[in-house]
Amino acid sequence: MGINRTKRSLINISVSIVSKILVTLLPFTTRTIMIQTIGIEYLGVDSLFASVLNMLSLSELGFSSAIVYTMYKPVAEKEDEKVKGLLCFYKTVYRVIGVIILGVGLILLPNLQWFIAEGTTYPSDINIYIVYLILLVNAAISYFLFSYKSAVLVATMRNDIDSIIDTVRSIISHGLQIVVLLLFREYFLYIIILPIVTVANNIFRAILIDKKYPQYRGKGKLSKEDRKGILTRVGALIGNKLGGVVFTSVDSIVISKYLGLVVLAKYTNYFTIFSAVFAIETTVYSAIQSVVGNSLVSNSKENNFSLFKDIFNITIIISMVCVCCFTILYQPFITVWVGSGNLLGIEIPILLALYYFIKSTRKPLFTFYEAAGLWRADFLKPYVSVIVNLVMNVAMVQIIGLPGVIISSIFALAVIEMPWESIVFFKHCFNVKAFEYGALVLKSVLFCGIAFAITFFVGNFLPYGILGIVLRLMVTLTICAVISLIMLKFTRGGRQAWGRFGLILKRKI
Template sequence: MEMNRSRNATRNIIFGVILKIYQLVLPFAMRTIIMYELGVKYLGLNSLFTSILQVLNLAELGVGSAMVFSMYKPIAQEDSKTICALMRLYKVYYRAIGLVVFAAGMVLLPFIPKLIAGDVPDGINIYVLYLLNLMATVFTYWLFAYKNSILQAHQRQDVVSKVTIVTDTCKYILQIGTLFAFHNYYYYVCVLLLSQIFNNILTAIVSNKLYPQYQAEGKLPKESVKEINQKIKDLFTSKLGFTIVSSADTVVISAFLGLEALAIYQNYYYIINAVMGFVAIIYSSITAGVGNSMIVYDTEKNYHDYRIFTFLACWITAFCVSCFSGLFQPFMKLWMGKDLLLPYPLVILLCVYFWVYEYIMMASVYKDAGGIWHEDRFRPLLSGITNLGLNLLIVKFLGLYGIVLSTIVSMVIISAPWITSNIFKLIFKRSAKDYIVRLGYYLLTAVIATLITNLVIGLIPGEGWVGFIVKAAVCVLISNAVIVLMLFKIPEFSDAVSLIARMFHIEKLVQRIQQK
């Protein structure tokens, strides 16, 4: 069975964007309320616990990715019996993972104070807060987590987005109410725990309604289980490396520089991470479709699609970098005040980090869809170890500069070249030389668009929100104008326009514009 990939991807992207806007605005409001109602150190605590729990989630081992990948083929073949058996195996694995996360979390409990430099907010018991956050994580595995896999494999993440909007609405209403009414951070975290339980239960109900034919029953052949377990083993090193990269920076900042420095850094990273979330909607929305395409179509067709995908991703990334570099400082001054600004050179480093990170994430879509985890298993691990080692080595000398530089270096010298080589060698079976040249041109486009945009923005006077809105509008127009001027002559431009037209059903409109 061939999926309607364009329709599914479009639906997923639309609802994913709606969800991400929702998840950007309300957490932004929550972060602001915590800052002004409780103080900057609470922001640091929130970021620290999130990173610690990401480390504990290593127990997941990549089970979810392996299971979803294993469902692509039986879905294409309409093999319901195999899908049900996969769900049963997934259910068993996730219950065991929940136990492992809980046990590991309890072992880590006595060491939590060692991860915080300086003091903590008065009247706070960090052990209680940590345990509440830990249980919220554990319940994500114990309560019907396996039901989510069938939605992902069928490319119905729009359903997940709708459920999340409902549960998050309840969560944020209760959290805002408790902060204003009681000024109590414990109640805030308790609401997080309850909302996670609600989310899992509601997802399971919707999954059962859409796909009642799939229940967790049956048994896979030993050979199939062995193959899945091998995929999980391969994904573990990838998961470990990614966790080190994403969590090490936060933990090292907290341990060496303190909660206040962590909060300031996380204010910037929060915005970057929010934008990464928007881009990730595209990636996650097309991964199942790409996996289906690799089964249905030949290598040439898939390579053609990959070039278009790269073009679109690099356009989006160049636009984002231009906006970050020009708007970060005025926005942060309005949001958190001039006393909580990072130096501008550090902002530029964060822009570099964003561009490289997004390239790796884009390539990872084809790595995941193609299932080449075994060959890729040591790349994230080596990159993560390099990042952590450099963090510990230079944080005392360079502070936050050292943290960001460590991450960039580990990605540029290890992760990006490695994943590119794997994709071209194992999936496309061709040289990556021409592709790398084109990628270099996309990077040059991002640099030029950023420079010109910043020069123009620098000429615009005005402070306050009115001045910021004017600068933002100019930034959007100038950056995209420069990108179009530099890219419109390459073949991928017209192919990308045609793809977008098909996704949003505006082919005739685009054809009329092109004829004129």
């Protein structure tokens, strides 16, 4: 059974990474063709409404995570009636959420102009209200059409099937959109594809799940205790759900409101690259979360802290490479991709590199944090962080413009979330003081700072263009490799992390 679970995990990891890369590359192609065929202003409208509708997804409140977590045990113990009860409850919850999204979305409809900066315009040949309604239907329709059934694939460790379905959907959706843009150059046809593909995808997924898991078809009952347990978990997850959505969506809304759709479209080009790289890194951490969870319950606190330090030291190297690549490659890549007219100031890549560094070095802590289930221990943290981030966003964008939006996110993560999480986590899980984590962070700042400074200096002497990008990438990887080897060779934590990594490669762990 353990071997089967291990094989299934490896399959899930492999399929998820390949799927993530494919799903990440497709939007680049679509965005490029959109800019070249109908203009960057349409991209700004697209990004704004996507962020507004993403905010409406707050009504989900973490129900999916809570219900999937509750399904693991009954699925493993073949309690089919309980699984059916959970699915029926999930179905009811999702329909309520769908109604809420439609209701709130319609309330916002008359006020769409509020989200767009005064004095700025959007393409004159589109009706933003119809565009918004189409995107609203696309956002809500999944909650009515069998979306809840995906929980079965997650609970039975068949994430690979889910990833393949999502990848095929993305290929079909982006493929049709590209054809429409090239043949018709028509934005309405471009967006109407989204709800059509969503409906077809949900129906196909439901048929496949029903065929593969016939034992979970039909109605079932859920006990009051199970309902209470789900609601308790949801209560603990609400704040973190809020924080995640605000950090990803409010920035775009604030940029559109105060700086306009064109600035938002240009910034979205930069942030798309940022999100793509971070999504791939997140996939790796998601894959090891179950290993971390098992270690927390089966090993001593000392061994767990040792594992944490090893993962963190490897993360330093990943962060170093990504930060240096952002610093030296952002501007030439944007120039080649969408043209020099869509460049932002050099301060934007630098701030995004810093933002990425903070998010990346936080990832090991957050992975252990999630595995330990400490959501209740820092219940107030996400609310404080969201309020500070929102207030700073609105204030600083009016003072220093676009950099203020990124700085506010950096401040909320670095000054509020990371220190708060580290104090709570080390108090509950390790027999060490949080300042030891601070020492690890300082080490990462030192090595990444050195790599950043050298890369930034050398980058000033390197050309743009495709050949320049290749040359810059080679230089970055060389600099990072040398500094990483120094860290691994001359620091105790680095040597230990490299030793564990070697064991993993030899399949001894």
